Amino acid sequence: MRRRPVVLRSACGRSIPLPVERWRDEATATERALLAACPGPLLDVGCGPGRVVLAAASGGRAALGIDSSPAAVAEARDRGAPVLQRNVFDPIPAEGRWGSVLLWDGNVGIGGDPVRLLRRARHLLAGGGAVVCEVEPPGSPSEVLDVCVCPGGDEATGPWFPWARLSADDVAAVAAAGGLVVDAVQYRSGRWFAWLRKPTGPVR
Numbered sequence: 001m002r003r004r005p006v007v008l009r010s011a012c013g014r015s016i017p018l019p020v021e022r023w024r025d026e027a028t029a030t031e032r033a034l035l036a037a038c039p040g041p042l043l044d045v046g047c048g049p050g051r052v053v054l055a056a057a058s059g060g061r062a063a064l065g066i067d068s069s070p071a072a073v074a075e076a077r078d079r080g081a082p083v084l085q086r087n088v089f090d091p092i093p094a095e096g097r098w099g100s101v102l103l104w105d106g107n108v109g110i111g112g113d114p115v116r117l118l119r120r121a122r123h124l125l126a127g128g129g130a131v132v133c134e135v136e137p138p139g140s141p142s143e144v145l146d147v148c149v150c151p152g153g154d155e156a157t158g159p160w161f162p163w164a165r166l167s168a169d170d171v172a173a174v175a176a177a178g179g180l181v182v183d184a185v186q187y188r189s190g191r192w193f194a195w196l197r198k199p200t201g202p203v204r
């Protein structure tokens with residue numbers, strides 16, 4: 001039998017496909033190359049089934065994944081990934097000492113407020129550390145949506161939660177509001193990644 005796609009359904013009637021099978025796969029060559037460039041230690045926020053944090057840890061990097069979903073964390077642990085079940089806005093080990101915070105695969109949308117999330121990520125980083133944040137392609141809108149996950153692509157069953165999409169066009173303004181500086185926006189294998197640095201020294 002063919003599996004039905006999992007979609008994120010918005011309250012305004014849109015369907016956004018979720019690449020669940022990819023999350024269960026291994027990290028791609030592009031993701032491994034990005035990981036190699038990330039200063040450590042690495043915190044993968046919203047790590048899902050853990051493929052990215054597993055690739056980092058298997059490569060000898062100090063890395064931790066966090067995810068608020070017990071099912072995702074159980075799946076990640078079964079694969080041997082170093083993960084904690086944690087909401088990113090709750091206390092996390094080594095706050096202020098992470099070299100990189102990863103927000104990949106749309107995870108800058110967590111909580112529906114990218115400025116709040118980037119401020120939180122900034123707090124988690126050591127001075128000079130980086131948020132590596134996947135964004136929507138230039139030309140696409142930034143938006144905040146009320147969404148729910150529809151496991152069979154069917155009717156929305158809830159719970160509803162806020163989610164955001166951040167365009168590459170808006171990342172500099174949102175990063176500045178979050179106390180971060182854009183070092184680079186890179187196109188890699190059909191995806192866009194922004195490197196946002198936490199400046200060293202006092203906040204002005």
Ligand SMILES: C[S@@+](CC[C@H](N)C(=O)[O-])C[C@H]1O[C@@H](n2cnc3c(N)ncnc32)[C@H](O)[C@@H]1O
Nearest residue numbers: 023046047048067068069072086087088105110
């Ligand atoms: C796009 S999926 C993860 C995909 C994964 N990063 C990957 O590349 O394979 C988003 C994940 O964020 C998690 N999440 C949502 N809100 C969260 C929060 N407040 N704190 C931590 N994780 C959260 C969800 O449980 C979900 O597993």
